[in-house]
Amino acid sequence: MGVYIIIGVIVFLLIILVRCIKIVPQAHVFVIERLGTFQTEWSTGLHMLIPFFDRVAKQVSLKERVVDFKPQQVITKDNVTMQIDTVVFFQVTDAKRYTYGIENPMMAIENFTATTLRNIIGEMELDATLTSRDTINNKITAILDEETDRWGIKVIRVELKNILPPREIQESMEKQMKAERERREKILQAEGEKKSQVLVAEAEKESKILRAEADKRSEILKAEAEKEAMILRADAVREQKILEADGEAQAIALVQQALADSLQKLNEANPNQAVLQLKALEAFAKAADGKATKIIIPSEIQGLAGLATGLKTLTENEN
Helix, strand or coil, rough: CCCHHHHHHHHHHHHHHHHEEEECCCCCEEEECCCCCCEEEEEEEEECCCCCCCCEEEEEEEEEEEEEECEEEECCCCCCCCEEEEEEEEEEHHHHHHHHHCCCCHHHHHHHHHHHHHHHHHCCCCHHHHHHHHHHHHHHHHHHHHHHHHHHHEEEEEEEEECCCCCCHHHHHHHHHHHHHHHHHHHHHHHHHHHHHHHHHHHHHHHHHHHHHHHHHHHHHHHHHHHHHHHHHHHHHHHHHHHCCCHHHHHHHHHHHHHHHHHHHHHHHHHCHHHHHHHHHHHHHHHHHCCCCCCCHHEEEEEEEEHHHHHHHHHHHHC
């Protein structure tokens, strides 16, 4: 019987020993109390509690957390009621203050966020509220971070998730947006038409320039062709005249040469006066050639003509 009691005691002590061994996981802190009073903070690793004296008061996560709060009704400076829901990103930086600083940290952050949001929106008009999300986010973040520091909480970022104005304002905004879209569409269409007309005008301008340049080049080429043709014709006429002149010169030279040769032969033959007069008569006949209207006959030729008549008469008488 006594053996069983000893075994039971040993098992009980082992159970207590095992329960006193604590392993703190990564990114966590255990807050330890001894006899109901804060003793220490355990970081990551293996730890041992003192049985019946120590206890884990709170297990605190040091990870960044996100809390999505329900929409809150706020009123703008121009008396427009709207609903805004927020998202808070925060992280516990001091486990002791987080444990003992406030009873319900999440409720405190939610309510403080709502009151801060109402104060900020109450100083802004509707249009500024809808277009100043970043400004509102930064203001809420700065105020919350300062206030929650005494709770061991670091507020990293506050985001306005949705801003819901009243239905009539939404309809008015939709109409305004529709009108703005239609205006932009008309502007884009007008700009497109303008660009199209400009492009067409530029194309016509370039086409006219190209046609003018083509006509100019055509006229230049035509003028150059005519110039070359005239030069060639002039060269041909000049060469023809040169050839004709050369031919005439050669003919005259040949005639002169023939005449000179005949005179030389005549001189070599030592002609008498009658032969010379006969040659003169032949030359006179060539000079007259039936074209002159008046002919002056030298006296020597007149005598020669009489001699020729006498010779003709004598010849006839003999016959």
